[in-house]
Amino acid sequence: MPELPEVETVRRTLELAIGNEEIVEVVENYSKIITNDIFEFKKSIQNQKIHRIDRMGKYLIFILDTHTMIIHLRMEGKFFIKTNEPVLKHEHIVFKFKSGRELRYHDVRKFGTITLLPLETYLESYPLNKLALEPKDINIHKFFEVLQKKRIEIKAVLLDQHIVSGLGNIYVDETLFLSKIHPTRLANTISLDEAAKIIKSAIQVLDKATALGGTTIRSYTSSLGVHGRFQNELNVHMRKDLPCPICQTKIIKMKIKGRGTYVCPSCQD
DNA sequence: CCCGTGCCCTGGCGGC
DNA sequence: TGCCGCCAGGGCACGG
Numbered sequence: 001m002p003e004l005p006e007v008e009t010v011r012r013t014l015e016l017a018i019g020n021e022e023i024v025e026v027v028e029n030y031s032k033i034i035t036n037d038i039f040e041f042k043k044s045i046q047n048q049k050i051h052r053i054d055r056m057g058k059y060l061i062f063i064l065d066t067h068t069m070i071i072h073l074r075m076e077g078k079f080f081i082k083t084n085e086p087v088l089k090h091e092h093i094v095f096k097f098k099s100g101r102e103l104r105y106h107d108v109r110k111f112g113t114i115t116l117l118p119l120e121t122y123l124e125s126y127p128l129n130k131l132a133l134e135p136k137d138i139n140i141h142k143f144f145e146v147l148q149k150k151r152i153e154i155k156a157v158l159l160d161q162h163i164v165s166g167l168g169n170i171y172v173d174e175t176l177f178l179s180k181i182h183p184t185r186l187a188n189t190i191s192l193d194e195a196a197k198i199i200k201s202a203i204q205v206l207d208k209a210t211a212l213g214g215t216t217i218r219s220y221t222s223s224l225g226v227h228g229r230f231q232n233e234l235n236v237h238m239r240k241d242l243p244c245p246i247c248q249t250k251i252i253k254m255k256i257k258g259r260g261t262y263v264c265p266s267c268q269d
Numbered sequence: 270c271c272c273g274t275g276c277c278c279t280g281g282c283g284g285c
Numbered sequence: 286t287g288c289c290g291c292c293a294g295g296g297c298a299c300g301g
Contacts, residue, residue, distance in 0.1 A: 001293090001295080021292085035301095074295055075278090076295080090279095108278080108280070109277085109278045109279060109293090109294085110278050110279080110281060111277070111294080113296095121299070147272095149271095150271090150272095151271085151272080152271090152272070161295085161296075168294090169295085171293070257273090257292065258275095258295085260292095261295090
């Protein structure tokens with residue numbers, strides 16, 4: 001489940017690998033990934049050069065000549081670069097370059113999305129126009145004001161990309177552990193100091209994970225040969241029944257908003 | 270507006 | 286060994 005650190009790792013790798021490539025053709029084997037009309041998409045993207053790859057929250061943004069391609073990997077989306085190899089079952093979209101190389105979008109669950117938007121308006125268009133700032137850019141006082149109006153669990157708030165972007169299930173669990181706050185605490189009971197602690201912890205977790213190339217939990221394949229190393233640094237996530245690194249209490253697993261959630265019942269309250 | 274639920278998908282796994 | 290049914294979850298549509 002790529003979150004900010006994994007998406008940033010993919011962004012860096014892709015920019016080095018395919019910056020300056022020119023797209024000559026797109027072949028779709030499962031067109032629902034592309035949210036535009038497929039005919040319009042193919043027409044607009046033809047002969048566009050990849051100038052730069054940006055990222056906002058969990059979205060990758062390919063900067064082309066006149067358009068941008070906004071990509072969300074959702075649960076299992078990943079990219080591979082290949083030349084003259086048979087197309088595999090889950091390689092749904094193939095971008096063919098002038099050089100002969102191909103960028104292939106691979107996604108077993110088919111949850112990912114690719115959207116082409118004009119360069120002039122993409123920031124003001126859906127989906128980026130709805131996206132909140134990342135933890136490093138969040139204003140604590142504004143964040144605290146939002147929390148005070150929310151009568152839902154703090155974990156649900158941190159997963160909401162319209163409130164703060166970049167965090168997903170893994171890094172919310174880790175952020176709340178560092179903050180010593182229980183994920184079921186209602187948002188409107190969080191104090192200003194605690195709100196500040198949450199943002200500070202989120203920045204710390206995301207920075208460290210990004211430096212380590214993200215987290216690789218499902219290791220059967222990795223995008224572009226990138227293996228993250230943050231899984232070795234996880235304090236609570238995926239550690240049910242293992243001892244808390246601070247107090248040795250057994251980590252418990254619970255469900256919040258349908259998400260598997262890991263908590264130290266002693267450190268977090 | 271606010272919040273909860275169901276849906277999209279398929280491989281992997283537990284149970285028998 | 287094989288098959289069935291359920292689980293994983295980010296973000297959105299929908300409904301109360």
